[in-house]
Amino acid sequence: MGGFRPEAFWLLILTVIAGIVPLVLYLCNAIKPERKEVKK
Amino acid sequence: MDVKLIFFIIYCLIILFVGYLGYRKTKTLGDFYLAGRQLNKWIAAGTFAGTFVSAITFVSWIGFGWRFGTAILPVYIFGCLIGYIVYAFVAPKLSMLADRNDIYTPSDFYERRFDSSFLRLWTTIFTIIGFTLYLGIQLIGTGVLFEVILGIPFIYGVIILGVVYTIYTLMGGMKSVAWTDAIQFSLFVIATLVAFAYVLPKVGGFSQMNASLAAIDVNLLTLNAGGAFKPLWIIGIGFAVTLVIPLHYGYMSRAMACKTPRDALGMVGIGSGILMVFYVAILVLALSARVLIPDVESISGLDKAFPTMVLEHFPVALGAFILVALGAAVMSTTDSILLQVGSNISNDIFKRYINKDADDKKTLSVARIFVIIFAVITIVFALTKPAALYLIYNFFIVFLVAPYVAIFFFGLFWKKATKAGALTSAIVGGGIGIFIQALQIAKVAPPSLSFHPTLYAVPVSVILMIVVSLASKQYPDEHVKKWF
Numbered sequence: 001m002g003g004f005r006p007e008a009f010w011l012l013i014l015t016v017i018a019g020i021v022p023l024v025l026y027l028c029n030a031i032k033p034e035r036k037e038v039k040k
Numbered sequence: 041m042d043v044k045l046i047f048f049i050i051y052c053l054i055i056l057f058v059g060y061l062g063y064r065k066t067k068t069l070g071d072f073y074l075a076g077r078q079l080n081k082w083i084a085a086g087t088f089a090g091t092f093v094s095a096i097t098f099v100s101w102i103g104f105g106w107r108f109g110t111a112i113l114p115v116y117i118f119g120c121l122i123g124y125i126v127y128a129f130v131a132p133k134l135s136m137l138a139d140r141n142d143i144y145t146p147s148d149f150y151e152r153r154f155d156s157s158f159l160r161l162w163t164t165i166f167t168i169i170g171f172t173l174y175l176g177i178q179l180i181g182t183g184v185l186f187e188v189i190l191g192i193p194f195i196y197g198v199i200i201l202g203v204v205y206t207i208y209t210l211m212g213g214m215k216s217v218a219w220t221d222a223i224q225f226s227l228f229v230i231a232t233l234v235a236f237a238y239v240l241p242k243v244g245g246f247s248q249m250n251a252s253l254a255a256i257d258v259n260l261l262t263l264n265a266g267g268a269f270k271p272l273w274i275i276g277i278g279f280a281v282t283l284v285i286p287l288h289y290g291y292m293s294r295a296m297a298c299k300t301p302r303d304a305l306g307m308v309g310i311g312s313g314i315l316m317v318f319y320v321a322i323l324v325l326a327l328s329a330r331v332l333i334p335d336v337e338s339i340s341g342l343d344k345a346f347p348t349m350v351l352e353h354f355p356v357a358l359g360a361f362i363l364v365a366l367g368a369a370v371m372s373t374t375d376s377i378l379l380q381v382g383s384n385i386s387n388d389i390f391k392r393y394i395n396k397d398a399d400d401k402k403t404l405s406v407a408r409i410f411v412i413i414f415a416v417i418t419i420v421f422a423l424t425k426p427a428a429l430y431l432i433y434n435f436f437i438v439f440l441v442a443p444y445v446a447i448f449f450f451g452l453f454w455k456k457a458t459k460a461g462a463l464t465s466a467i468v469g470g471g472i473g474i475f476i477q478a479l480q481i482a483k484v485a486p487p488s489l490s491f492h493p494t495l496y497a498v499p500v501s502v503i504l505m506i507v508v509s510l511a512s513k514q515y516p517d518e519h520v521k522k523w524f
Contacts, residue, residue: 003250005261008110011118012320018121019316022128026309027300033133033301 044190044360051364052204053237055220055371062216069400072213072407073144073383074297075076079218081306082297086222086292089311089318090372090458092285093228095181097322098366105326106333110261111269112326117319119278123285124312130286131308132301133452139296141522146292147388153451153523154462155515162466163443164388167289168381170439172418175377177436179422181343182370189363202488204417205371209378210408213299217375224368229318231365235350236266236321238358239328249324252331254384260330276492280437283494287444289384290376325349366516382411442473442497446505454509461509468478469501 001009025031053421063269081086105112134149143149147167151160179198186197208216243249250261264274285291298304298405333339339348353523386407391398398406446465450457474491479485489496 002246003248003254004110004246005263007263008113010260011113011263012323015113015118015121015319016316018118018125019312019319021125021312022305023309023313025128026305029302029305031129031132031305033136 041513042190043356044363045192045358047124047364049479051367052200055224055368056204056208058220058223059211059216062208062212062219064212065215066212069404070144071215072404073387074138074293075214075218077139077297078299079294079297079303079307081303081310083218083222084294084298084303084307085310085314086225087218087372088291088307089315090221090225090228090369091290091294091376092311092315093318093369094224094373094510095178095185095370095463098346098369098496099184099343101322102326102329102346103344105323106297106329106345107336107342108265108268109257109262109327109330110323111263111265111274112323114263114274115269115277116281117323120285120319121312121316122278123282123317124188124308126282127286127291128305128308128312130449131295131298131304132374134292134295135298135301137452137523142291143296145176145383145387146289147384149292150447150451154447154457154459154465156459157517158391159447159466160388161464162470163447164384166439166443166470167384170436171289171377171381172414172421173436173439174346175374175381175414176284176421178370178374178377180425181423182367183425184343185347185363185366185370188344189351189359189366192297194425195423198419201367201370201374202330202415202419202422205375206378206412208400209375209382210411211405213379213382214293217379218294218297220375221372223234224372228365228369228372229314229483231362231368232318232321232325232490234358235354235362236324239349240324240331242353243328243331248323249327249331256334260327270491272491272495276495278491279498280494283441283445283465284437287441289380289440289446293380293383306429332458342426352491378411378415380416385414434477438473438477438497439494440502443467443470445469445494445498446501447451450502450505451523453524456514457505458509458512458514461505461507464508465501465505468504472500473497 004012066072068076101112101116104115137143138149141152143152147160150163151157179202182201183194183198186192187194208220243252264271272373294307295304298307325346329345332349332353333345339345350362354362386403390406391403416522443466446469447462449463473493476485476489476496479489480493
């Protein structure tokens with residue numbers, strides 16, 4: 001655990017995972033709002 | 041002349057040139073406010089993340105980590121990354137709605153979603169006050185950096201940087217800001233990673249770094265500074281930091297400036313992925329700073345921890361690179377705020393209340409004039425040099441969160457949110473936030489009100505939004521269809 005206390009170590013791991021979540025959402029194209037209207 | 045100063049001057053000239061290129065491409069008001077809604081995910085990610093990381097990150101956050109150790113993780117860093125997840129769910133819809141309804145500023149959205157001109161005024165006022173505080177502390181952070189690293193007087197540091205970013209923001213609006221931000225973001229991420237790679241072996245790697253910290257003060261390894269911070273205090277700040285990301289006008293505008301909703305999601309995804317790596321480096325830099333400067337009495341304040349480490353423990357060339365990177369971090373935030381305030385005043389006050397018939401050319405001129413006026417005001421504010429920046433940072437967030445939470449999230453995702461619900465939640469939420477903040481500043485807040493003001497304002501405003509909306513008259517279908 002690199003000398004970190006367990007609670008700090010696991011929060012660090014959670015932080016890393018949280019940082020990747022939006023990237024995964026993008027790569028999976030997971031959030032698609034209603035198709036926008038094309039302006040004439 | 042100091043090599044660091046030469047590096048910095050060359051850098052400023054390059055950035056001004058990029059800003060000039062943005063100026064040549066800026067023809068309309070839409071170009072100035074939102075880069076013609078043509079930002080792709082890469083440039084948008086650069087300006088989104090560049091806007092978020094600032095002098096506060098390097099000066100105040102590292103200073104906080106230097107003083108309180110791994111408590112920086114739950115207090116600041118973790119909340120940010122949760123905020124990016126929240127924003128990932130919001131940004132694509134915001135991008136789509138802004139394009140569909142021809143919205144230029146967040147206050148535009150609030151007025152038109154809830155059909156309330158008062159809401160536009162109320163939200164604009166809160167934003168301008170919040171951003172004045174924010175820009176002021178950014179400049180103070182800059183002045184501290186220049187003073188410690190370059191040895192030039194605080195006042196000159198503030199003025200030099202203030203003039204550079206004001207010029208290019210003035211010229212090209214969002215186009216200049218987005219392009220320069222993307223360059224500046226790349227630069228300070230690289231510099232931070234180089235600093236991380238340099239300092240970690242210097243303190244003996246992770247295990248030795250933590251062992252050294254334990255020898256200095258075992259509380260540095262805890263998440264609550266050895267019990268000095270109550271859980272609700274930590275949660276309050278983390279909660280506020282999380283919410284400020286989707287609610288910050290600068291970030292909302294970036295979603296609106298994206299070419300497509302998918303670009304908006306890409307902006308958050310790419311930005312968040314890179315920032316996560318960046319924040320791990322910031323954590324290590326903060327902890328290493330304490331190992332290298334163990335005596336808290338040896339420097340005059342938390343805000344000087346990082347610049348002191350750079351000056352005393354880094355080689356000159358790396359120090360010069362980091363100074364330029366710090367300037368980049370400062371400018372990529374301050375330019376965005378300056379642009380946002382110029383946009384808000386020209387679009388939401390001048391064109392809405394003072395001269396409704398103003399054409400785009402006139403409104404653009406007003407936006408530029410207010411960019412200058414606001415820049416001067418914040419430089420003067422910065423020169424007053426208030427105390428520890430991280431305290432002010434905690435408070436300015438109230439202005440950017442308290443009135444908006446319910447109207448933003450419910451406005452985007454709840455068809456039944458009404459004008460009465462929106463007005464009640466924005467006024468009471470904002471009022472409670474400011475009132476509790478005032479009690480805390482005056483040091484008369486009872487223990488039960490001693491946590492971050494957003495912790496009280498947000499639940500009340502959300503409950504009011506729900507209850508009042510359900511009890512009041514719903515919008516006709518044609519209004520709801522514009523937003524859902």
